[in-house]
Amino acid sequence: MDQQLRAGPADYNRVLCDLLALEGQYHWCVALEDFTDDFYAVTCPHCSVEVTVAVGDYGCYSAVRDWDLGDIDRRALRPASAEELADPGRWMHATAVRDGQLQLAEGIRHLFGRVECPRCASAFSFAEAYTIASRPGSGPSTDWPSGTIRAVSTAPTGWDPSTSTSRGPGYSMRPLGTSSA
Numbered sequence: 001m002d003q004q005l006r007a008g009p010a011d012y013n014r015v016l017c018d019l020l021a022l023e024g025q026y027h028w029c030v031a032l033e034d035f036t037d038d039f040y041a042v043t044c045p046h047c048s049v050e051v052t053v054a055v056g057d058y059g060c061y062s063a064v065r066d067w068d069l070g071d072i073d074r075r076a077l078r079p080a081s082a083e084e085l086a087d088p089g090r091w092m093h094a095t096a097v098r099d100g101q102l103q104l105a106e107g108i109r110h111l112f113g114r115v116e117c118p119r120c121a122s123a124f125s126f127a128e129a130y131t132i133a134s135r136p137g138s139g140p141s142t143d144w145p146s147g148t149i150r151a152v153s154t155a156p157t158g159w160d161p162s163t164s165t166s167r168g169p170g171y172s173m174r175p176l177g178t179s180s181a
């Protein structure tokens, strides 16, 4: 599949997503959109407020989402530098840069950067908050994240569970959007 990525397919994100899924990084697969208008919801580890994180054409910011007023009290995201990135972000970023997927690479730097909480002003790692929210309970989860975390996205098409050697043939993907947030 790495060969597919080098060829720069139109569905580049999906191929990258498949590679992430093979590594058990399902939650990053879900997060990995094209960064045109993506929003994520994470919980501030300090004050437990739900923080909306936007990465894309609307801007790169954290905010509190108000149903009437929209995203209020916005704070600029603090993207990680390429040197600061930890895996799988480092690998994702390096792969995207190698293949000339610069918008994707920029989005990845924001996802693995720091978020400032609009309420308590503490800065926390989006990747950590996102990973914790995506893996409730102990041990790595083979299930899709639900409830507290959601990426506004659709399920990748063409998914073939039989290629997921680490999970066995019994693993199947649940379509996004079936869980109530």
Ligand SMILES: [Zn+2]
Residues within 6 Å of the ligand: 044, 045, 046, 047, 048, 049, 117, 118, 119, 120, 121, 122
């Ligand atoms: Zn907070």
